[in-house]
Amino acid sequence: MxxxxxxxxxxxxxxxxxxxxxxxxxxxxxxxxxxxxxxxxxxxxxxxxxxxxxxxxxxxxxxxxxxxxxxxxxxxxxxxxxxxxxxxxxxxxxxxxxxxxxxxxxxxxxxxxxxxxxxxxxxxxxxxxxxxxxxxxxxxxxxxxxxxxxxxxxxxxxxxxxxxxxxxxxxxxAYGFAHYRLTSRAGGGVMAYAAEEDNAATHAATALLALDSANRMLQDLYPTQQHIRYVLPGSIHAGDSASTAAVTGAVELAIALPPLLPEETALDIVNDSLIRRFTAADLPLPDWERMEPRFAAxxxxxxxxxxxxxxxxxxxxxxxxxxxxxxxxxxxxxxxxxxxxxxxxxxxxxxxxxxxxxxxxxxxxxxxxxxxxxxx
The missing domain is CATH 3.40.630.10 (Zn peptidases)
Incomplete structure (x- = not known):
């Protein structure tokens, strides 16, 4: 049996x-x-x-x-x-x-x-x-x-x-998957003298807020019963010491791509959200980098x-x-x-x-x- x-x-x-x-x-x-x-x-x-x-x-x-x-x-x-x-x-x-x-x-x-x-x-x-x-x-x-x-x-x-x-x-x-890294560069310096624009950790935090806003916008445009998340920051790194302002900060993110959501559309929404958040904070925009793996829907x-x-x-x-x-x-x-x-x-x-x-x-x-x- x-x-x-x-x-x-x-x-x-x-x-x-x-x-x-x-x-x-x-x-x-x-x-x-x-x-x-x-x-x-x-x-x-x-x-x-x-x-x-x-x-x-x-x-x-x-x-x-x-x-x-x-x-x-x-x-x-x-x-x-x-x-x-x-x-x-x-x-x-x-x-x-x-x-x-x-x-x-x-x-x-x-x-x-x-x-x-x-x-x-x-x-x-x-x-x-x-x-x-x-x-x-x-x-x-x-x-x-x-x-x-x-x-x-x-x-x-x-x-x-x-x-x-x-x-x-x-x-x-089945959904596809895109992987990106955002990298910010700042002036660094001793914590006591570092302004917000000097600390790349602040830049990374601003990117997190922008990515969350972009995710909510995509959920409104492409609603699902399960409330699927479309933008997910999965890896965050900034600096090596809490007493020194970070010179670089990086946020790696994944973008879920259902068949009817072109990657270019998702990127436009994410980029617009980044521009709004970083402009309001008077911070320079982070650099984009495509990462692997990447899967088509x-x-x-x-x-x-x-x-x-x-x-x-x-x-x-x-x-x-x-x-x-x-x-x-x-x-x-x-x-x-x-x-x-x-x-x-x-x-x-x-x-x-x-x-x-x-x-x-x-x-x-x-x-x-x-x-x-x-x-x-």
Missing amino acids: GLSVTELTSELVRCHPTHRSTGVSDAIDLAGHTLKALGFDCEVRPYDGGRQITATHAFPTDGPHVIVHGHIDIEDVVQESGWSAPGLWRAGEVRDGRVYGAGSSDMLGGIAVLIAAARRLAGRTGLTGRITVQIAIDRHLGGGGTRALQNADLPHASLAVLAEPTDRHVCTT THLGHQNFSDLLRTVNPALRWCQYPCPSDARVFQDLGIPVVLYGPGDLARTKRPDEYVEIAELDECADTLDAALARWLT
Whole structure:
């Protein structure tokens, strides 16, 4: 019978597959063993010092080729002390209808759902075509692992389903991502004699206010039910001593870009906000610098399969996935995508990350039923 979708999620969390760790190898071994036990033609492929999986099940009659895809490496836990119990971050503990642990929501629960749906489909009769389960690494470094898997000797797919945590939504588009650095230069000097214009820390603080204003303007122009943030200052640095005015200050920022928001429009709004704030403070404008990584938004969604998922499960809603994803790799190859998986992006990279057992079961049931119809 094998592990249930809940048990498999828990076991994957216990592997704690942070990027380039031995936990990734443990999780790949677990997933590969499970897929082989289901009778899938499973290949474990080397990639950049790690391993990835391509596992295919061909049905007796020719038909469409569907890829179901997920990344298995997760982010490091930055604040272990923020978790409500010692070791909960890698325990895979099941309680109160939830599986707890880092990566449970993004996207180890999604990997478990893909395998659970694949198990059910392989046991059905009357299906056509083939289904390929892909488990990738290095998603957080720009999708190189996913791109390498597509270079494998596989038939062209007409649909790819990505098990990103979509919180009971079906997504046919995903946001892009732009990265910039603002740098200010000031006169410096001893704290007692430094005016505001002499301290680059003041410039950086002014930039933060301007970026927050720009974010509110973009939220008014492009409203979302989730109140998605479009401009995020993520790294701030100014000076090396509290007793000396900073000579340079830098603010790195990310700009989220839904498909209908051109990057030039977002930059114009951010720049106008900077001009207003810095002019009012009588400070020189900071310099701009483009940074990496940068990801384009995706729009090549498979609307028919999206509609089918929502027919099978009318409780599902539609939204744009508010983060970059490997959907862009499939789009580059001309493969339409749907993003649908258990969990909620808002829970990820936080203490006490979890995925609901009900989400795992619902997602596995919905994906199995929709793919069974698609492959008939």
